[in-house]
Amino acid sequence: MPSICLRRLLPSMLLATLLTSPPLTAHADTTRYFNVNGYTLVSPPGNDAELKSFSSFVVRDGRFIAVGGEHLAEAYAEATAVDLQQQTVLPGLIDAHGHVMGLGMRLSQVDLRDSESAAAAVNQLVQFAQQHPQQSWLQGGGWNQENWPDKRFPTAAMIDEQIADRPVWLMRVDAHAGWANQAALDAAGIDASSIDPDGGEIVRDQHGNPTGVLIDNAMNLVKRVIPEPTVAEQQQALQLAFQRLLSLGITSTHDAGVSAEQIALYQRLAANQQLPLRIYAMIAATEPRLPELLAQGPITSADDKFQLNSVKIYADGALGSRGAALLEPYSDAPHQHGLLVTPVEDIATLFNLILPYGFQINIHAIGDRANRIALDQFARSFAEIGGKNLRNRVEHAQIVNKSDLKRFKSLNIIASMQPTHATSDKNMAEDRLGKARMAGAYAWQTLLQQGTIVAAGSDFPVEPANPSRRRYPPRSTRSTCRGLVC
Ligand SMILES: [Zn+2]
Numbered sequence: 001m002p003s004i005c006l007r008r009l010l011p012s013m014l015l016a017t018l019l020t021s022p023p024l025t026a027h028a029d030t031t032r033y034f035n036v037n038g039y040t041l042v043s044p045p046g047n048d049a050e051l052k053s054f055s056s057f058v059v060r061d062g063r064f065i066a067v068g069g070e071h072l073a074e075a076y077a078e079a080t081a082v083d084l085q086q087q088t089v090l091p092g093l094i095d096a097h098g099h100v101m102g103l104g105m106r107l108s109q110v111d112l113r114d115s116e117s118a119a120a121a122v123n124q125l126v127q128f129a130q131q132h133p134q135q136s137w138l139q140g141g142g143w144n145q146e147n148w149p150d151k152r153f154p155t156a157a158m159i160d161e162q163i164a165d166r167p168v169w170l171m172r173v174d175a176h177a178g179w180a181n182q183a184a185l186d187a188a189g190i191d192a193s194s195i196d197p198d199g200g201e202i203v204r205d206q207h208g209n210p211t212g213v214l215i216d217n218a219m220n221l222v223k224r225v226i227p228e229p230t231v232a233e234q235q236q237a238l239q240l241a242f243q244r245l246l247s248l249g250i251t252s253t254h255d256a257g258v259s260a261e262q263i264a265l266y267q268r269l270a271a272n273q274q275l276p277l278r279i280y281a282m283i284a285a286t287e288p289r290l291p292e293l294l295a296q297g298p299i300t301s302a303d304d305k306f307q308l309n310s311v312k313i314y315a316d317g318a319l320g321s322r323g324a325a326l327l328e329p330y331s332d333a334p335h336q337h338g339l340l341v342t343p344v345e346d347i348a349t350l351f352n353l354i355l356p357y358g359f360q361i362n363i364h365a366i367g368d369r370a371n372r373i374a375l376d377q378f379a380r381s382f383a384e385i386g387g388k389n390l391r392n393r394v395e396h397a398q399i400v401n402k403s404d405l406k407r408f409k410s411l412n413i414i415a416s417m418q419p420t421h422a423t424s425d426k427n428m429a430e431d432r433l434g435k436a437r438m439a440g441a442y443a444w445q446t447l448l449q450q451g452t453i454v455a456a457g458s459d460f461p462v463e464p465a466n467p468s469r470r471r472y473p474p475r476s477t478r479s480t481c482r483g484l485v486c
Pocket of ligand 1: 097
């Protein structure tokens with residue numbers, strides 16, 4: 001990302017708007033924009049793209065037809081001229097790894113990250129409840145009692161005083177605890193007689209009554225009774241996600257793991273010309289209808305906005321929760337190696353199922369063991385059935401044994417990496433891995449220098465979708481950021 005003053009971007013990023021909206025002036029099909037602080041990338045044949053600046057551009061029927069200097073005034077003298085008063089214009093951005101429905105769902109819920117006390121969080125919830133009378137469960141998250149004056153867990157009673165008729169479920173900022181009201185506890189059947197599940201805790205008062213906070217696996221008691229979102233709720237969530245992404249200048253995103261139902265939703269939107277940005281979807285390998293979807297073959301919608309040509313396989317978990325599969329034990333937990341979420345033999349079966357259909361494999365691998373398993377399987381499957389030219393990817397490629405890094409090049413694998421993970425993990429990663437293993441962690445420079453393609457993404461909504469904002473903005477700017485992901 002070149003160092004550009006992103007603060008000066010147009011409110012909803014001009015290029016994104018231009019690419020998705022009718023021409024700004026109804027009477028003319030050609031518009032020339034001048035006095036622009038523009039940047040674009042040009043790729044001379046055989047060379048890396050170079051950053052070029054421009055001060056003028058011309059759009060016809062929603063498409064760019066010329067980018068350059070003020071000389072365009074002469075060449076397009078007939079065009080309507082619009083002065084952009086030095087506003088910054090960038091090409092539309094592509095996020096190579098995000099979760100569109102996940103982002104939309106977050107945006108459909110109450111965001112309590114800025115709450116400065118439990119009472120303030122409840123007030124915000126009450127407002128949200130009034131604005132969303134149709135939601136049968138009120139959900140949200142982001143609260144952190146460490147930011148509150150008394151630093152104590154909140155209670156169900158605090159919510160019950162205001163909202164007793166609808167169940168409420170609010171996740172703590174780290175997703176390791178949830179705050180329920182009495183209606184939610186009742187729906188989940190949680191009372192004084194409930195037993196703490198393995199790996200979880202029902203927080204209780206001195207009489208043994210649940211207080212409303214559930215920790216780790218105890219959260220599943222509530223989560224499993226929350227109804228699945230309806231199709232209408234999913235559609236609305238997608239619209240919220242689209243608006244958010246476009247407002248950040250993201251005009252194309254890779255959706256990392258979608259169900260058959262979501263694919264059908266996207267196809268319907270594309271067929272009705274209602275996809276305002278490009279979606280490159282990966283079928284979740286856990287989708288029961290995967291074989292059927294593969295048999296239908298790759299899809300590109302008529303409007304060129306929706307593409308289905310890849311499958312997301314899940315090899316391991318994440319580093320923070322020590323779920324990333326490591327070759328050697330965790331430095332800060334000597335008996336733990338992490339875990340594979342798909343057994344090695346099932347990974348092999350999936351590779352051999354997917355590649356013959358010509359679909360790209362995008363395998364989630366965070367730990368060095370998961371990365372090695374992925375690379376080994378790519379090597380085996382390529383030798384047996386081919387598929388090396390399918391632009392296959394490792395999603396995250398976060399911790400790679402140094403000796404395996406060069407295999408990304410020899411096996412023609414794209415490393416799909418998220419720069420924000422490095423900054424989010426920086427305090428935790430070395431604790432988990434120790435110094436020596438850090439040499440192969442977040443190693444995009446090594447990968448780039450050896451000629452491996454690195455596809456950059458954010459992993460929204462796990463991380464903010466906004467490529468120009470730090471994860472933890474200073475307090476003074478945080479109040480301007482209203483959505484959950486900002
Ligand atoms: Zn992801």
